[in-house]
Amino acid sequence: MRTGGTPDRKRLYRRLGAICTFANFDGALFVFVYLVAITHAVGRYGWFADAVALTLFGIAALAVEAWWSQRGWDRALAWLPEERPPTAAEQKATLRLPLEEAAKSFVAWAAASVLFPLYAVLVDGLGTGHAIRVAVTVFDGGLVTCAIVFLLFERALRPVFARALASEPPREVTTVGVRPRLLLTWALGSAVPFAGLAVLPFAAGSANGRDDIAGAVVALSLAGLLVGLLMTVITARTVADPLETLQDAIAKVGKGQLDVSVPVDDGGQVGLLQSGVNEMVSGLRERHRLADLFGRHVGTDVAELALEQGSGLVSEQRESTAMFVDLIGSTALAEVLAPEQVVETLNAFFGAVAKAVAAEGGWVNKFEGDGALCVFGAPAAQPDHAARALRAARLLRHELARLAAAHPGIDAGIGISSGTVVAGNVGTEQRYEYTVIGRPVNEAARLTDLAKGRSGRVVAAEGAIQRASEEASRWTTLGTVALRGQSAPTAIFEPVEVREPVG
Numbered sequence: 001m002r003t004g005g006t007p008d009r010k011r012l013y014r015r016l017g018a019i020c021t022f023a024n025f026d027g028a029l030f031v032f033v034y035l036v037a038i039t040h041a042v043g044r045y046g047w048f049a050d051a052v053a054l055t056l057f058g059i060a061a062l063a064v065e066a067w068w069s070q071r072g073w074d075r076a077l078a079w080l081p082e083e084r085p086p087t088a089a090e091q092k093a094t095l096r097l098p099l100e101e102a103a104k105s106f107v108a109w110a111a112a113s114v115l116f117p118l119y120a121v122l123v124d125g126l127g128t129g130h131a132i133r134v135a136v137t138v139f140d141g142g143l144v145t146c147a148i149v150f151l152l153f154e155r156a157l158r159p160v161f162a163r164a165l166a167s168e169p170p171r172e173v174t175t176v177g178v179r180p181r182l183l184l185t186w187a188l189g190s191a192v193p194f195a196g197l198a199v200l201p202f203a204a205g206s207a208n209g210r211d212d213i214a215g216a217v218v219a220l221s222l223a224g225l226l227v228g229l230l231m232t233v234i235t236a237r238t239v240a241d242p243l244e245t246l247q248d249a250i251a252k253v254g255k256g257q258l259d260v261s262v263p264v265d266d267g268g269q270v271g272l273l274q275s276g277v278n279e280m281v282s283g284l285r286e287r288h289r290l291a292d293l294f295g296r297h298v299g300t301d302v303a304e305l306a307l308e309q310g311s312g313l314v315s316e317q318r319e320s321t322a323m324f325v326d327l328i329g330s331t332a333l334a335e336v337l338a339p340e341q342v343v344e345t346l347n348a349f350f351g352a353v354a355k356a357v358a359a360e361g362g363w364v365n366k367f368e369g370d371g372a373l374c375v376f377g378a379p380a381a382q383p384d385h386a387a388r389a390l391r392a393a394r395l396l397r398h399e400l401a402r403l404a405a406a407h408p409g410i411d412a413g414i415g416i417s418s419g420t421v422v423a424g425n426v427g428t429e430q431r432y433e434y435t436v437i438g439r440p441v442n443e444a445a446r447l448t449d450l451a452k453g454r455s456g457r458v459v460a461a462e463g464a465i466q467r468a469s470e471e472a473s474r475w476t477t478l479g480t481v482a483l484r485g486q487s488a489p490t491a492i493f494e495p496v497e498v499r500e501p502v503g
Contacts, residue, residue, distance in 0.1 A: 109142025
């Protein structure tokens, strides 16, 4: 058989040609053994003449089939050496190669089922009954050949199918499905041998006067067992191998590995299943990405609450602590630094805030310009929310002092207040955000302005200190101050290590 194109295609053509030769040889051997060795139906010129006639026909038929197949392969696989995705027509033609090759083999065997009965009558001088048996036997041999060609072609072309379906997975069944493949295996491994056994008494009796057919029965039975086993193994691998790959992929997805991709190498139901798994994993990756982005925007606790409760303007009262952080001198920074440096400085500042708050189990409710509102005790309940907020404030103060060496100008006031807030979704059904509203939030913002004027840069209200348990011992009183918007004075505190008298 002529080959052409790239070395990969040459190797593929040689393999496909070998499959065709092997399958046709098996079919011819089945016919010859059944007619000559089993039924002993030999014409006037003996079995050698019949073998020569069968061989000559086989060589001629293989040559014609090779030429015909070569043209079909070149058309269907024109995209392969060009290293490009196939067109829709080329993809369909590629997936249909096993079935079309089996059909081409069947044409040759159909012709043989007409010619050899004529040969039996005109050359061998046998009767019409024998000619009919020859026709039926040759036809059965054609079925054997076609089944072998289809199953082995389908197996050999799996890598090519994977490349053909890589850019456009199948949306519908475009080739023979699982059920027809199983029927082919049954026909090859059971139906043909059993049919031979069924007609054997009549064939043997007519040809040799009811000779002993025990040997023929044993031969056909063994042939059925061996061929059936071979074809069953091939079909089982055709179905089981991709299913095992799918099983492994699904197991990985179950463990959270979403970078799984299954090669789609089948145009039937198995290919649809492979494509479906890939689409499922792609959807899971997208949902995971959206969930990650959602969590980064609103915080992990809020994201989990939203997934648990669903949409809606739901709110509740909570005991929590608000910590407000505001950058000092941000306007001056914008005038001195280049825009990209301002962004870099703000990112470093917000990164330090997020790190300190997360270390104590709080969440950053929102970044507002050059400030941040951080919450402890909502949405997840935290009995020690005040202590967490106070520790986070002290940690953040030290972190900002460290960052100031690399980013001159980073400095911030920190205010902390505890009490009852309303926590929930604020906005409309079309767009809302989870936040906290109440006196502690407003008080923390006012204390932040006060903290900017003190060297320690951290001020906490008495309500937070009273709820802080052991953490309260690390804070010392500064007396009371009158905060804007409040009728009564507010007792305030700062960390012991930055003790400074009130000016």
